[in-house]
Amino acid sequence: MSSIFFQNVRLIDPASGRDSMGSLLVQDGLITAIDPKDPPKNARLIEGNGAVLCPGLVDMRARFDEPGAEYRENIASGAQAAVAGGITTLALLPDTDPAIDNPALVHYIRRRGEETGLISIHPYGALTKGCAGGDMAEIGLLKQAGAIGFTDGARAIADTKQMRNLLAYSGFLDTVIILHPEDPSLAKGGCATASPQAVKMGLPQIPACAEAMMVARDLRLAALTGARIHFSHISTGEALSLIAAAKQQGIRVTCDTAPPYFAMTEADIGDFRTYAKLSPPLRQEADRRAILAGLADGTIDAIASDHSPADADDKRLPFAQARAGGTGLVTLLGVTLQAGLPLLDALRLLTIAPARLLGLPAGTLSIGAAADLCLFAPEEEWVVTAGNLPGRAQNTPFDGQTLKGRIHRTFYHGREVFTAEGLSA
Numbered sequence: 093m094s095s096i097f098f099q100n101v102r103l104i105d106p107a108s109g110r111d112s113m114g115s116l117l118v119q120d121g122l123i124t125a126i127d128p129k130d131p132p133k134n135a136r137l138i139e140g141n142g143a144v145l146c147p148g149l150v151d152m153r154a155r156f157d158e159p160g161a162e163y164r165e166n167i168a169s170g171a172q173a174a175v176a177g178g179i180t181t182l183a184l185l186p187d188t189d190p191a192i193d194n195p196a197l198v199h200y201i202r203r204r205g206e207e208t209g210l211i212s213i214h215p216y217g218a219l220t221k222g223c224a225g226g227d228m229a230e231i232g233l234l235k236q237a238g239a240i241g242f243t244d245g246a247r248a249i250a251d252t253k254q255m256r257n258l259l260a261y262s263g264f265l266d267t268v269i270i271l272h273p274e275d276p277s278l279a280k281g282g283c284a285t286a287s288p289q290a291v292k293m294g295l296p297q298i299p300a301c302a303e304a305m306m307v308a309r310d311l312r313l314a315a316l317t318g319a320r321i322h323f324s325h326i327s328t329g330e331a332l333s334l335i336a337a338a339k340q341q342g343i344r345v346t347c348d349t350a351p352p353y354f355a356m357t358e359a360d361i362g363d364f365r366t367y368a369k370l371s372p373p374l375r376q377e378a379d380r381r382a383i384l385a386g387l388a389d390g391t392i393d394a395i396a397s398d399h400s401p402a403d404a405d406d407k408r409l410p411f412a413q414a415r416a417g418g419t420g421l422v423t424l425l426g427v428t429l430q431a432g433l434p435l436l437d438a439l440r441l442l443t444i445a446p447a448r449l450l451g452l453p454a455g456t457l458s459i460g461a462a463a464d465l466c467l468f469a470p471e472e473e474w475v476v477t478a479g480n481l482p483g484r485a486q487n488t489p490f491d492g493q494t495l496k497g498r499i500h501r502t503f504y505h506g507r508e509v510f511t512a513e514g515l516s517a
Contacts, residue, residue, distance in 0.1 A: 095119045096506065097131035101140030101467070105147065105457035106440035116145060118463040121506035126459065140467065143500060146439050147455045148180025148464035149425060152348060152446040153270075153324055153396035155245065158204070159197075160189030165401035165485045167201070171208040173421040173483030175502045175510040177397075178466035180211055181447065181454040186218040187245030193218035193229040195237035202238055210509045212464075214240045214452065216270060219258060225249045228258055235265055240450050241322075243270035246371055246400075246417075248306055250276045255310065259319035268320045268449070271310055273331060274372055278302035283412045285358050285373045293364070296412055298373055304330040311338045314345060322449065323347040325398050327372045329382025336391045346449055347391070350398035350420060351427035352489055354383040360489065366407040366414035367478070368489040371400075373416075387431055387441065394446040397424045401485030418489040422481050426495030429470060463506035472498040 096118040103114045103126065117125040117135070131137060156170035165173075174182055184201060186192030192201060198215050205213025217239030218229045224247075231242050242262065248271070249255045262269050282298030284290040290297045307323060311334060314321045326332060326347045338345050352370055357377050361368045368374060386392040400417025407414050428438050447455035454464060478491040502510035 095132050095135035097135040098138045101145040104144055107444040107456035111436050118506045123461050123463050143467055143469045145467050147443045148466050149178045149442045150181040150446040150455045151179045151397045152183045154399035155185040164403050167204040169484040171210040175210050176482040177422040177424050178499045178502050180464035180504050182213055184215045185245040186216045187223040191218045191223040193221050195233050198237040198239050217242050219244045241268040241270050246272050248272045248274050248276050256313050259313050259317040263319045268322050270322050273303050273306040273323045275302040275305045285375050289358050300328050303328045307331045307334050315343050320344040325350045327353040327375050328379045332386045346393040348394040348396045349383050349392050355427050364411040367487050369414050369416050371416040395441045397421050402487040419485045419487050423490050426497040429497045465503040467501040468499040470497050474498045
């Protein structure tokens with residue numbers, strides 16, 4: 093029986109509320125004891141020296157561009173980047189080429205994830221065929237094949253009647269619909285938040301209200317149909333206010349945000365920095381503060397990486413023409429720790445909260461759970477350097493920043509899959 097004994101670690105388990113020094117025993121890939129008195133004979137001893145041992149992070153929104161654009165990021169390279177960020181469970185968006193809109197492709201993504209041996213990968217299914225916003229995909233068959241929810245990824249569904257039909261049908265399947273809240277007509281051709289800065293830079297603009305308008309529409313449709321909806325990468329205070337009110341009314345709605353929206357503003361596009369061109373675009377300072385408040389008061393239910401890979405040719409273009417999106421796997425924990433939340437609360441948003449939203453058996457240190465673990469030093473600093481990140485994609489908006497929270501080791505099903513020196517064998 094293979095055993096690992098962690099000693100002198102700060103055990104943080106948001107699922108139970110535990111935050112205290114202790115020890116933990118892993119045997120044959122499972123957590124078998126917390127605070128055991130003595131390690132078994134022949135157990136591998138890992139001295140924590142006070143570092144945090146928490147559940148492996150659960151990322152509920154990322155894309156790897158496989159199939160179709162593997163040169164940007166494939167499943168194998170994305171898995172390597174994920175475990176370097178302490179992530180052991182990840183949900184993949186379906187708006188690839190071709191889109192994940194048939195059961196065979198769901199099986200393909202799941203199999204490719206298993207082949208990495210590094211991480212649990214759970215695919216979303218396309219909400220519409222080709223993620224094109226038109227005809228409904230075969231979401232019943234996709235769910236049977238293992239799709240954990242449905243979305244068109246970074247594309248909003250413009251047709252309100254079709255959106256109502258999709259939500260009504262999803263209620264029969266008891267599944268969650270993941271939405272990109274941005275009015276397509278207002279966002280068309282835009283690349284920066286409408287503001288004096290965008291005017292000064294001469295950039296095509298997207299009004300911030302494009303987010304709230306779509307949130308308002310879909311909340312009304314959710315109330316009408318009783319469907320369960322989840323808004324991704326919320327970035328404005330106005331949208332958050334609508335979601336908070338809807339929750340009080342009993343509408344089945346949840347939401348997440350991504351680190352750029354509470355750690356950056358439109359000022360970070362600076363001298364036309366295409367690494368900071370994101371979708372939705374970076375907002376003004378008032379919205380950033382509203383997102384921080386939403387994290388603190390519980391309006392925001394989870395934090396996701398929103399990992400969106402690009403290569404050099406995608407980004408070495410004029411700002412308006414460059415591909416939107418930034419990498420986020422390796423920086424997910426470090427930037428989240430900057431949000432000023434208590435560590436237990438910050439880790440809840442990265443572990444058990446997204447796991448419960450998606451119905452996944454992850455994000456906990458409970459006895460009998462899979463030993464998916466992240467060991468990190470919350471005060472240890474490291475520098476984000478584009479070009480030296482794990483994985484193929486290097487387009488990080490946080491390039492050059494110093495973050496706290498260096499990950500020392502990541503374990504997947506009791507097997508060490510990452511150390512600070514690199515991937516384990």
